[in-house]
Each structure stands twice: as structure tokens, then as C-alpha cells.
Amino acid sequence: xxxxxxxxxxxxxxxxxxxxxxxxxxxxxxxxxxxxxxxxxxxxxxxxxxxxxxxxxxxxxxxxxxxxxxxxxxxxxxxxxxxxxxxxxxxxxxxxxxxxxxxxxxxxxxxxxxxxxxxxxxxxxxxxxxxxxxxxxxxxxxxxxxxxxxxxxxxxxxxxxxxxxxxxxxxxxxxxxxxxxxxxxxxxxxxxxxxxxxxxxxxxxxxxxxxxxxxxxxxxxxxxxxxxxxxxxxxxxxxxxxxxxxxxxxxxxxxxxxxxxxxxxxxxxxxxxxxxxxxxxxxxxxxxxxxxxxxxxxxxxxxxxxxxxxxxxxxxxxxxxxxxxxxxxxxxxxxxxxxxxxxxxxxxxxxxxxxxxxxxxxxxxxxxxx
Amino acid sequence: xxxxxxxxxxxxxxxxxxxxxxxxxxxxxxxxxxxxxxxxxxxxxxxxxxxxxxxxxxxxxxxxxxxxxxxxxxxxxxxxxxxxxxxxxxxxxxxxxxxxxxxxxxxxxxxxxxxxxxxxxxxxxxxxxxxxxxxxxxxxxxxxxxxxxxxxxxxxxxxxxxxxxxxxxxxxxxxxxxxxxxxxxxxxxxxxxxxxxxxxxxxxxxxxxxxxxxx
Numbered sequence: 001x002x003x004x005x006x007x008x009x010x011x012x013x014x015x016x017x018x019x020x021x022x023x024x025x026x027x028x029x030x031x032x033x034x035x036x037x038x039x040x041x042x043x044x045x046x047x048x049x050x051x052x053x054x055x056x057x058x059x060x061x062x063x064x065x066x067x068x069x070x071x072x073x074x075x076x077x078x079x080x081x082x083x084x085x086x087x088x089x090x091x092x093x094x095x096x097x098x099x100x101x102x103x104x105x106x107x108x109x110x111x112x113x114x115x116x117x118x119x120x121x122x123x124x125x126x127x128x129x130x131x132x133x134x135x136x137x138x139x140x141x142x143x144x145x146x147x148x149x150x151x152x153x154x155x156x157x158x159x160x161x162x163x164x165x166x167x168x169x170x171x172x173x174x175x176x177x178x179x180x181x182x183x184x185x186x187x188x189x190x191x192x193x194x195x196x197x198x199x200x201x202x203x204x205x206x207x208x209x210x211x212x213x214x215x216x217x218x219x220x221x222x223x224x225x226x227x228x229x230x231x232x233x234x235x236x237x238x239x240x241x242x243x244x245x246x247x248x249x250x251x252x253x254x255x256x257x258x259x260x261x262x263x264x265x266x267x268x269x270x271x272x273x274x275x276x277x278x279x280x281x282x283x284x285x286x287x288x289x290x291x292x293x294x295x296x297x298x299x300x301x302x303x304x305x306x307x308x309x310x311x312x313x314x315x316x317x318x319x320x321x322x323x324x325x326x327x328x329x330x331x332x333x334x335x336x337x338x339x340x341x342x343x344x345x346x347x348x349x350x351x352x353x354x355x356x357x358x359x360x361x362x363x364x365x366x367x368x369x370x
Numbered sequence: 371x372x373x374x375x376x377x378x379x380x381x382x383x384x385x386x387x388x389x390x391x392x393x394x395x396x397x398x399x400x401x402x403x404x405x406x407x408x409x410x411x412x413x414x415x416x417x418x419x420x421x422x423x424x425x426x427x428x429x430x431x432x433x434x435x436x437x438x439x440x441x442x443x444x445x446x447x448x449x450x451x452x453x454x455x456x457x458x459x460x461x462x463x464x465x466x467x468x469x470x471x472x473x474x475x476x477x478x479x480x481x482x483x484x485x486x487x488x489x490x491x492x493x494x495x496x497x498x499x500x501x502x503x504x505x506x507x508x509x510x511x512x513x514x515x516x517x518x519x520x521x522x523x524x525x526x527x528x529x530x531x532x533x534x535x536x537x538x539x540x541x542x543x544x545x546x547x548x549x550x551x552x553x554x555x556x557x558x559x560x561x562x563x564x565x566x567x568x569x570x571x572x573x574x575x576x577x578x579x580x581x582x583x584x585x
Contacts, residue, residue, distance in 0.1 A: 106572055188552045
């Protein structure tokens with residue numbers, strides 16, 4: 001009898017705690033949003049004091065429903081915590097979706113906030129919608145994080161890769177497709193990864209001697225942008241202040257480009273360090289310079305320090321003034337240097353995951369849906 | 371009764387005894403008529419001597435005495451200088467020679483040490499040392515290089531296979547993800563860090579990103 005009372009009290013306290021924690025999270029979807037919130041589960045969410053700081057560990061499992069008559073291909077949720085990082089924000093993007101009308105789908109938000117104890121007691125987390133991309137490439141949302149471009153690029157990559165895998169299926173049947181999926185898994189496992197830190201400003205923070213290193217460029221035959229010159233300052237495991245010169249060799253004006261940045265260390269290993277983006281207005285035949293006053297640092301976990309020796313740049317994507325995009329073709333990505341460092345696309349990763357769970361038949365069935 | 375000796379009595383008569391001896395002799399003299407008469411005789415003789423010496427001799431030539439004293443002082447000074455001149459060249463020459471030799475030895479030893487050190491130190495350490503020396507030359511010691519601590523790194527975005535985070539004024543916002551094979555980390559120099567993973571449960575491809583405020 002007494003133990004029952006204790007259990008009830010514990011349950012009540014748990015409910016109160018859960019309610020208090022969920023009150024710290026606010027989900028806001030506009031009234032005309034193409035998705036509606038069906039449920040939200042805060043499972044293992046907790047708020048604990050750690051030394052002089054308060055840690056909010058938020059695990060939200062949201063279930064959203066497509067309330068439109070179009071199929072959803074991708075969605076971006078905007079996550080802000082003004083009390084913790086007044087200007088900083090986060091986003092959760094789910095791509096390679098195929099959500100039909102009235103179908104529901106899950107989105108996970110795993111967030112950790114660390115703030116001083118003496119800061120305000122409440123740490124409200126706001127989750128909102130930044131954009132939804134449909135199968136006809138139409139878009140809905142405030143697009144504060146340039147989600148339209150990100151989701152459109154992902155959708156183009158998904159279409160390119162599905163087309164490629166379908167061609168393999170048509171060419172050599174399931175064995176050929178399986179061979180390619182297995183190659184993708186091997187490549188993904190072998191791909192070197194690096195932890196990256198971005199340091200404010202362009203000042204090197206270590207004591208290694210700094211040197212200017214010229215970019216080598218990987219020429220992609222059908223790229224609308226041609227990088228003509230470039231350099232960055234290298235000091236030990238830091239790369240800073242990249243400066244690139246590019247030329248629009250297409251017959252259409254360009255408004256956005258992204259240059260992938262491959263670093264080579266003294267041992268000859270190559271890593272994809274990041275990307276140098278630029279919003280510009282580049283008429284056909286025109287040249288422009290891209291400058292970034294930022295430092296990237298590559299801390300090595302449990303090993304010797306990375307010593308950067310060389311750099312290679314390549315055009316990773318381009319957006320034209322009319323909103324259409326260019327991405328490298330599968331043939332471009334087959335270049336050995338790119339193949340070594342580039343991660344598979346979102347769609348390729350999704351198909352590999354289907355292969356892991358359902359085998360080659362599952363992948364074939366998935367490809368046949370499109 | 372033991373009588374004070376003649377010296378003690380003479381000193382007592384002149385008032386030159388110490389406190390304790392003066393008290394002891396006075397006590398004895400007050401009781402001993404023989405010693406009292408001796409002290410009296412000594413005092414009388416002392417007064418007579420003082421009276422005699424108070425009168426200066428008539429033929430003393432004070433001018434010649436002063437000149438003689440001045441001459442003696444000059445001779446003393448000249449002798450001191452002569453002795454100093456005699457010692458100086460030998461001593462200075464010896465010290466100077468030894469100093470240069472010592473300096474040469476120290477310089478040679480330093481050169482050998484530096485050469486050996488430079489030959490044996492690996493290239494990265496050489497570069498490091500050169501940079502440090504260059505900084506000492508270009509940045510004056512005690513000069514504030516920038517507004518913040520020079521050693522302090524101002525990391526604002528971090529992306530690793532464990533998650534991504536944005537830091538601001540000691541506060542951190544991180545987006546984490548469940549363990550997954552093929553996690554891809556990316557950073558955009560405009561000010562965002564991202565991590566992409568495949569959710570093993572749902573099969574969905576999710577990309578978490580954090581954005582730095584200044585972008």
C-alpha cells in the first residue's frame with residue numbers, strides 16, 4: 001500500500017518535471033504551413049546543473065503530417081535558443097523524402113544547451129519551419145537559412161543518383177546494382193574524416209610559421225564556373241583567409257557558387273576540409289574574387305598534429321540567377337581525387353541504408369517508386 | 371684594608387676612572403687619610419701643570435708650522451699618486467687580457483653549441499623557433515597584441531562526428547545525433563557547421579547545422 005503511494009508520487013513528480021521541460025520548448029508552425037504537428041515526445045529530455053552551468057539535453061521526436069496535395073521532398077526546421085546563443089541558431093534538415101498527401105513522418109531534434117547558472121531561469125527553445133520543398137521543386141517557407149537552395153541541390157543530387165542507379169539496373173540487373181552499392185559502402189568506410197573548428201577572424205592561433213599556399217584546381221568539364229587563381233594562408237593545422245578568383249564561363253548569370261576545399265597533409269592524405277561559398281552577381285564571361293576572413297582549424301583526436309601541405313579546389317555547386325542549379329555529374333565525381341574525399345549524396349546514403357535493412361530487392365523496389 | 375695603587379689614585383684625582391672604580395676608590399679615600407692626602411697632592415700637581423701649559427711659548431712661529439704641515443700633506447698626496455701610477459698599468463693590462471680571452475672562449479663554446487643544436491633539431495622545431503624569434507623582433511615585449519588573450523582561441527563553430535556546436539560568451543548550443551555509420555561532417559566558411567547522418571530506425575537522411583551569429 002505504502003509502496004503504491006510512493007510510486008504514484010514518483011509518477012506525479014515525473015509528469016510535473018516532463019511538463020516543465022516541455023514548457024521550455026515551443027514549436028511554432030505558421031497557420032498555412034504545409035505540415036502540421038501530430039505529436040511531440042520529449043522522452044529522455046533532462047535539465048541538470050553541471051558545475052556553474054545548466055545543461056538542457058533535449059530529445060524531441062516530432063511527428064508531422066503533410067497537409068497538402070503535393071509530395072514533400074525535404075524539410076528544414078529552424079531551432080533557436082535566444083537566451084543561450086542570442087544570434088546563433090541551428091537547423092534540422094531531412095532530405096530525400098517522399099511524403100504523400102496526408103502521410104505523416106518523424107523528425108528528431110537532439111539539442112544540447114549549456115548556459116551559466118546565473119543566467120535567466122528559462123531557456124526556451126523555439127522550433128519553427130524554415131522551408132518545405134515539394135516534388136515539383138516548389139517551395140514554402142520563410143527561407144531564413146537558404147533552405148530553398150539546400151533542399152533543391154539535394155533533390156537534384158537525388159534525381160541524378162536515382163537515374164544513375166536505374167541505368168545500372170537496366171544495364172546489368174540487380175548484380176550490377178548490388179556491386180555499385182557495395183562499392184559505395186566500401187568507399188564510405190574508407191573516406192577520411194576530420195573534425196573541424198571555425199575560428200572567428202583571420203588570425204592564426206598557433207605558433208607554426210605561416211605560408212601562402214596556392215590552390216590547385218580540379219577542372220570539371222561541364223562546370224559553369226572556372227576557378228582561375230587562389231591562395232590561402234597555412235600554419236600547421238590551420239588554414240585561413242582563402243582568396244579565390246573565378247570566371248563565369250556559362251551563358252547565364254550566376255548568383256551563388258560553392259568551392260569545395262580539399263587539403264593534403266605531409267603524409268599525402270587528402271581530406272575534404274569544407275566549402276567556400278559566395279553570393280555574387282556574375283554575368284557571363286565575368287570574373288570575380290571570393291574572400292573569406294575566417295580560420296579553419298583541424299584538431300586531431302589522439303594522434304599527431306595534422307600538417308597541411310597542399311590544397312585543391314573544385315566547384316561543388318552553382319546557382320544561376322533564375323534559381324536553377326548546377327551540380328557535378330556522376331562522371332565528374334568519378335575523378336579519383338574527388339572519389340577519395342567526397343561523401344556519397346544523401347540519396348545514395350539512403351539507398352545504402354535500405355540495402356543494409358532489406359537487401360538488393362529493397363533497393364530495386366525503392367528505385368521503381370520514382 | 372687594601373689600598374688602591376698609584377695609577378688608580380692618579381686617575382681618580384684627574385676624574386678619569388670608570389664608574390665602579392671611581393665609587394670604590396672614593397669610598398676608600400673617604401676612610402683612608404693617607405690615600406686622601408695622596409689624591410690631594412696629585413690634584414694640586416695637576417693644577418700647577420695646567421697653569422704652566424696655559425701660557426704659549428713666546429718664540430713659536432705659527433706661519434712656518436702651518437707651511438710645514440701643508441707641505442707634509444702635499445708630499446703624502448703626491449706619494450699616493452705615484453704609488454697608484456706605478457700599480458695601475460700592470461694590473462689593468464692583465465685584467466683586460468684575461469677578459470678578452472674568456473669572452474673568446476665563451477663565444478666559441480656558444481657557437482659550437484648553437485651549431486650542434488641547429489644541426490640536430492628537426493625542421494618543424496627550427497621553423498617554430500624562427501617564428502618565435504621573429505615575433506620577439508616584430509612585437510615588442512609587453513605590447514598588447516590584440517584585445518583578447520593572445521593564447522586564447524576564439525572557436526565559434528565546431529563540427530565533429532559526435533555533433534556540432536556554436537559557442538558564444540561561454541554558452542553553447544549543440545545538435546547531437548544518434549550513432550550512425552557514414553557520418554559526414556562539413557563546415558561552410560560563411561559560418562555554419564553541419565553533420566549528416568542516416569537514422570538507422572527511420573532510414574531518413576538528416577543534416578543538422580549550427581550557424582554562427584555574424585553570418
